[in-house]
Amino acid sequence: MTETPDSPKQDYRDSVFLPKTDFPMKAGLPQKEPGILKRWQAQDFYAELRNRRRGREKFILHDGPPYANGDMHIGHALNHILKDMVVRTQTLLGKDAPYVPGWDCHGLPIEWKVEEQYRKKKRNKDEVPAQEFRAECRAYAQNWVDTQREQLKRLGINADWDNPYLTMDFQAEATIVSELLKFAESGQLYRGAKPVMWSPVEKTALAEAEIEYEDITSTQIDVAFEIIESPIDALKGAYAVIWTTTPWTIPVNQAIAYGPDVEYRICRKRQDDGRQYIVGLELLGAFGARLGDELVPLKAIKGSDLAGTMVRHPMHALGGFFAKPRPMLAGDFVTTDSGTGLVHMAPDHGEDDFDLCKANGIEPLFAVEGDGKYRADWLWLGGEGSVINPKFNAPDGPICAALHEAGGLLAASADYKHSYPHSWRSKAKVIYRCTPQWFVPMDKASADGALREKAMTAISQTRWVPEKGQNRITAMVEGRPDWVLSRQRAWGVPITLFVDRKSGQYLCDAGVNARIIAGVREMGVDAWSDERAQAYLGSDYALADYERVTDILDVWFDSGCTHAFVLESGRWPDLSWPADLYLEGSDQHRGWFQSSLLQSCGTRGRAPYNAVLTHGFTMDQKGMKMSKSLGNTINPLDLMRDNGADILRLWALTVDFTEDHRIGKEILAGVSDQYRKLRNTFRYLLGALDGFSDAEKVAVTDMPELERYMLHLLADMDAKLKTAVNDFDFNSYVRLLTEFCNEDLSAFFFDIRKDCLYCDAATDPKRMAYRTVLDTLFHALVRYAAPVLVFTSEEVWQTRFPDADSVHFSEWPDVNAGWIDAKLSENWLSIRGSRMLANEVIEPMRRNKEIGSSLEVEYSYNGDPGEVDLAEIFIVSAVHHGRETSAVKTTNHKCGRCWRHLPQVVEDGALCGRCADVVGGE
Template identity: 50%
Template sequence: MTETVSRDYSETLNLPKTDFPMRAGLPKNEPKILKRWEDQDLYRVMRQQAAGKPKFILHDGPPYANGNIHIGHALNKVLKDIVTRAMQMQGYDSNYVPGWDCHGLPIEWKIEEQYRKKGKNKDAIPVNEFRKECRDFAAKWIDVQRDEFKRLGIEGDWDNPYLTMNFDSEAIIAEELMKFAMSGQLYRGSKPVMWSVVEKTALAEAEVEYQDHESHTIWVKFPVLTGDDSLVGKNVVIWTTTPWTIPANRAVSFSHSISYGLYKVTEAPQDNWAKVGEELVLADNLAADVFKAARVEAFERVADVDPSKIEFCGHPFRGAEGADGYFDFYVPMLAGDHVTDDAGTGFVHTAPGHGADDFQMFLENRATFAKAGTEQVPLTVQEDGSYYPHVPLFEGHYILNRKGGEGTTNKAVIDKLLEVGALIARGKVKHSYPHSWRSKAPLIFRNTPQWFVYMDKELEGEGDTLRARALKAIAETRFVPVSGQHRIHNMIESRPDWVLSRQRAWGVPITIFVNKATGEILQDETVNARISAAFREEGADAWFAEDAKERFLGNDYSSDDFEKVDDILDVWFDSGSTHAFCMEPREDLNPNRKGLGGEDYVLYLEGTDQHRGWFHSSLLESCGTRGHAPYDAVLTHGFTMDEHGRKMSKSLGNTVAPQDVIKQYGADILRLWVGSVDYAEDQRIGPSIIKTNVDSYRKLRNTLRFMLGSLAHYKGDEVAVADMPELEQLMLHRLAELDKLVRDSYHAFDFKRVFSVLFNFMTVELSAFYFDVRKDALYCDPLSSVKRKASLYVIEQLFRHLVTWMAPILPFTTEECWTHRYGEDVGSIHLEQFPQVPAEWRNDTLAAKWVKVRKVRRVITGALEVERREKRIGASLEAHPVVHVTDPELLAALEGLDMAEISITSQLTLSSEPTSAEAFRLEDVADVAVVPGLAEGKKCARCWKILPEVGTDADYPELTLRDAQAMRELEGAA
């Protein structure tokens, strides 16, 4: 028979009360919060509040202003924002000044694309008119990207960003370049560089990507002319994947560590290019492969060969009809460490104008080349990829066409080799090959006059070199992860001289004059000052004005005696100089670089590709002009892949646009993803991953909502820690533990650990344990209850700590929580510091005890779960388990605790006696066994506990004694 209840007690419970919505509505709510921050002038207030504190400077690596932001931008900027917010909330003046890279090919290429569509010729447009179009294009996209970054919740000086195209910036970039010129570190040289024939400029390593490419392969005979008499008239065979470089050949390289032999063709098809009776010099390990490629059916090894005994070979086109003697030089045989017998023939065709190893061979063997008739590295290919007119047989042939496809040169060279009888085999091979990351066209190595900075020239009065300075700076810099240090060290250790020049129009020019008679750079501070002043007034366009030469040289020099250099500085020099024109001129960014612990600190944070890009050029620029790195620490993140680990591309349809994620879910969902991934590795994102983050966010929000609802009843009562129940003391201890962990993790830039620890604490320790246990006291205890007051005080502390700790990752949600709790007139959570944890909260002894308590509780809840599953009970309050604890230490830990309350049962009996084997146990807690049973007594109409005492209070016969007391206080207060 069902018991009847005389009244509804639900309205007497202290249930959570809050208008904090369960559904976040982030896409609509976040713009309102952004508007509130703008109205508050939050950025300015943060700066005023942090004035005088040690600086933590996260210097922004500038993105290109040439399109909407993508998911990689979002990852990068959110990481930066997490860092700056976390450091600001830990007592630093953590200012963030965003910047943009505005010069260079990415923007110039866009304008050229527009010209091509309109049928306009760039060369017919005045240079400063073209530069204005580039400037306007960049300005448009800066405004677009600024709004997109702000929508992500990135806090910074958006009204005063640094731009490489600002007049002051261009002036300082030029000044930095002139420092290299004045110190003798700058020189003009000629060497092979990676060249884009489509873009008609040299490219830096950071502008190169490697893709699969199918190349022609050829096996070519070089006749022996002098040296070992037994080999004269025989042929050395080379193999190459770049037939177009054969006209530039000036040597053949071999290795002393390879075994070579003279081989004779004994059987071959009648129409074969390798004829019966021909004798060829080959590496022994590769001979069989060569003859297979040449369709030779049988061959024999005639003799050992020592290639060092060969003095000179002849070029395959030596004496060719129409060559007019151009190829009648000698081809020396040279020993080189780069030669292997992994593939090819064991001999390397060496064209000094078209390869790094080839060029090095020229430098190391200048006298031999001169003796052979080659005084200088030959210039054979023009900037558009065609052969110079002075190269016979191939004048007018293009290596690549205008779109980057194969031109006519390879075919012309192969046909000519066949004609002169120098080819024994041909084929094709697919291999990794450098391409321009903008035009996607293959690159070539091309010998060109360029401006370089010495890496190994001893600096006057310094006793060191740029390379030595850079390597020392790397050793003194903190890298996160540490593998970045090894990576950039290896790059600097082996890199060639720094190429600064580009043959373009949009950028800061190389502002130097060269004496036509001596070839020396003009070093005159007065001239430099005129250039700098003009750039500050008019920008770098001043260099391209008609009267620029006379204006800058002034009356001290004749303009006829000097060449004005019109090459453009590599854009990496621009961005490498940002420390000079962004940080140093601003008092709020100019650091006293002493490291963490009270002094200023500078962090550079970008993708791992910037070890060869911005980190690299900033290091060289600062070491060359200041003798040290511009940063104290370098943090790198990986690339963002789709959720299957594939690279994102429009063709695959697997891109994730941050704008779309924000529109559907809100920026905090994207930020939660950033804060929860291992950014040091390549990360993944996609629909299912976003959904997982939405689910995680919902759990966090519900926990925060419960706290806000509970705190509606908080009257500000404080309870001494010593007077609190152990469970509240335990929660304060956990906050003390978390405080150290969170601070340490933010300092280590380990945001995944911050999020993971806080998420687990909120969803497991709070929602599934502490709040679950304390709901009874919070809802039902009398207003005078110390337990209830202590719990509300602890929840207030939990709330303040958790929302401030999470604020750097979830700035919108934590701001919403903060204003719901304290009102909008209190400012912003982002003006708060991480709370200081009182030392008395730490209680390791209590924490160790509660590890044992929770171990026992886990066995009890496991037993109750079985009872529910078997439908022997509905709710845990219907249970009265008997808990047998035979371990004295575990039993002692339970002394004085209300285990029924902790286990959320109405009744519970503890026993030190063993029990039957049928009792419930967990394998890892062998000394605890639970015998389930049903609670005895009546069910309280208010708290639903089943206790014998229900019915013993004359005034409230339907309630427990605790609930009856609560009602007296409520009705007495009323």
């Protein structure tokens, strides 16, 4: 020990080893991140990473294509951040995890926007050549692909942005056609007239995935059909009463359904008007209330006795179709939940209606046109509509007025509230409309099983995260109808079939199909034209004998085929089939997950994915759905401009994304605070490791207990992080990382060892051990954080290693599982508990200003300190063994360098022995 300097008031600040770093506390992410992005782009980071991982185990995430229509929204941001997290964590584990982004480019939303532009210019889309119109749709889609691509890049998503897949690429369109023809060649395609969801506004059939339900108020009416023939004499001259909330379907009524097991009553009004009605027994009261009178039961009738009964339409006086008698038919679907217990049948506009009527030889009429108006030649309301117009269906509208005049309208009121299907694009009401459409049958028997059967097997063989996703898609596939493939629009992949005009069968010829596929590969969807039709048919067939189908494919078939042209085409040689993972929002159980499943099971017998991860939807801070009209939307572009992409990424990876989750100013303020703490952890590590080299490293066996305990905690967290990656549990991943940094490091390890770092000699074994552990922590933590905070981790890495490769080329840190020491951990958990208790005892002294620092305290407790210096751990002057826990202000003097209060310090400002040795040895 060297001699203490003469002057106890000497300034020793220059002798303290304070952390040194250029890494700023203030992040400035909005300014820094674009520069880091440019550096990555300049070095072609994605391609370089592929080169470095080539030959490694593959992990294939197939990107579900967002729609090329509009700016990126918060849902896009969340979805792509999650995908990037998957790819980056798998890459960190050493795998080759390519990421090819894609876009869905065909379909109604784009066509609708182009039509809007036409309407503003007072142009009629139907007068524009189809090829010109499609070219405008293609240009519109490309514009939004380019826009969204730049916005997604800004999130720090590492992907093959220069070579994305687009469903409108000619190669993609040719593959979609090829996949369609596989269904045709295997007999999994038929054309039939069945009721499908139809949008009169958009003039096309819609898939279930394109439907959303909204509450509306409709007109409900009770209509009387006079019974003209019945095996029950008492029924002749009575009226069968039906109830409906779609008055517009009365003009196409063809039958009335009854429940065979339902109890009916012939009844009359108390204020007798000379009429008798037949109504379900359980519904007499409700029917009477709608009529405004009490009903008097006259005779009981069992439903099955109604067989053979005939009625006539209230508008029978019009003649023709309306004069034809209507049969009453037994329907198992008829209930007494509402209405009258009798259901009017319009096979054009209902699934049950269609099935029951078809089974009884009644065919659809096709009276309602694609725009929702009745055919011009229809006897009643011809050329009028639209059928979804509330005024058209109103109690004083044309339908009810005519029924009232004819004596058929018993009651009408515009007060029935119920849920009703709408197009998710136009937001307009849809109808069931029977039209000739192309279908894939779900239950057609084949050598390898029906499509539904294969899909159900594939679902059971797929990993669903969270597990409830399996129940969701199982229920949807189990009960779904045949897949409607056709749409009546212009912008999409054509249904490239020729139909024999005599037999109605589509042509199935491998040579013809090959020529069609080649044509689409050359020219895209414009290749399917009248001008080229004979060339496709070749010399074996005459065009005059065939109808060229002009419908286009449902866009869900397009996106359902993406696995074929992205994973199998060879255009992206780093990819392979099937995908390890599909990742989209939970709505895709009825959308892309399902269309991909059905398409792949129909052509390959299995799902195109091994696992499916779903996320919920982002709500506002109060848990409400975001809406521009409510003004509660959060724009990710604004967030990145104001806070930086890493804050947005941290938010996305801290919420429980498997459920619906929230975002708002207060939530983002909490995320920013979380980020600040992580950033300060890295700042401390960088400063504390200033000048560190391998020569300073200490073997683990030579380290103090505290350092070995920290390595134990690191190894324990490392194993948990790997589990979180394998479970795609990113919420836990980030929580483990942040809690370790905040609680185990900043509030514990760093706090205890700052005295050692600042004041011990540079060659002191304890200080060297501490810095060795800090170096280990740095290399581990910056890698763990890299998939989350992609920009900040790069900044941290480049600050310490300015000439090194990007941190994102690194692999999972080398953390030794042998550092796990359960006995050591148990001992230190006890010590940490005692430390917390000491802080609780000391804190009131600090609040009351009895002390300025815990270093002024002597602490007593009844525990066994063992070999650990508890004064150092508790950061106090001394720790004594006593019967009771207590704290008193020490009388020891304060060292002028380390500020510890120790017995060996002769007066305030003098040096303790350690500090004297360090200062004297400089």
